Amino acid sequence: MSTSFLTVPGLAGSGPQHWQTIWETQHPDSFKRIEQDNWDWPNRDQWVARLQEIIGQLTEPTILIAHSLGCMTVAHWAAQFSSPWIEGALLVAPADAELSKRLNFVEGFTPIPILPFPFKSIVVASTNDIYATIKRSKFFADSWGSEFINLGKKGHINAVSGLGDWPEGKAILKSLVSSELAGF
Numbered sequence: 001m002s003t004s005f006l007t008v009p010g011l012a013g014s015g016p017q018h019w020q021t022i023w024e025t026q027h028p029d030s031f032k033r034i035e036q037d038n039w040d041w042p043n044r045d046q047w048v049a050r051l052q053e054i055i056g057q058l059t060e061p062t063i064l065i066a067h068s069l070g071c072m073t074v075a076h077w078a079a080q081f082s083s084p085w086i087e088g089a090l091l092v093a094p095a096d097a098e099l100s101k102r103l104n105f106v107e108g109f110t111p112i113p114i115l116p117f118p119f120k121s122i123v124v125a126s127t128n129d130i131y132a133t134i135k136r137s138k139f140f141a142d143s144w145g146s147e148f149i150n151l152g153k154k155g156h157i158n159a160v161s162g163l164g165d166w167p168e169g170k171a172i173l174k175s176l177v178s179s180e181l182a183g184f
Helices: 019-026 044-055 069-080 134-144 167-174
Strands: 004-008 031-033 062-067 086-092 120-125 147-150
Touching: 004 019, 004 044, 004 069, 019 031, 019 062, 044 069, 062 069, 069 086, 069 134, 086 134, 086 167, 120 134, 120 167, 134 147
Parallel strands: 004 031, 004 062, 062 086, 086 120, 120 147
Antiparallel strands: none
């Protein structure tokens, strides 16, 4: 059975130049996106409920691919729910809803769960991310039982970072997948 991928964007969703969107476009048969009702005013209860709704419909092994506040959505989901279909999670640039003043308007994302995930995970972070320090990103990785990868100075690891289809991210994703990634 092949592995599918579920992208979990963060604040404002992921635009056309974001690596998440590029991956979805390149692999429409294996990538599906969580769509939130309001990308600009995140509400934890609503975002987690939508994630659970989609995960509840899964019928094959799936890797979550989260970015920014999407990482925190996954953390809150994992603290409340589980699924035998979730094989792992790639958590890129987790947004620190507790300490980032830029996120003081988001609702319900604090406190951030610091329980180990029941699936394999990798946290990828940058040393100059405006939404989380590298120290906090490492703390989240350690708390969640995740492997930690420091990319150096890559900003928020988003479209503004100029990563394109982010080949390095694809290589990291491959390490989470037990079956072959066709086309990667």
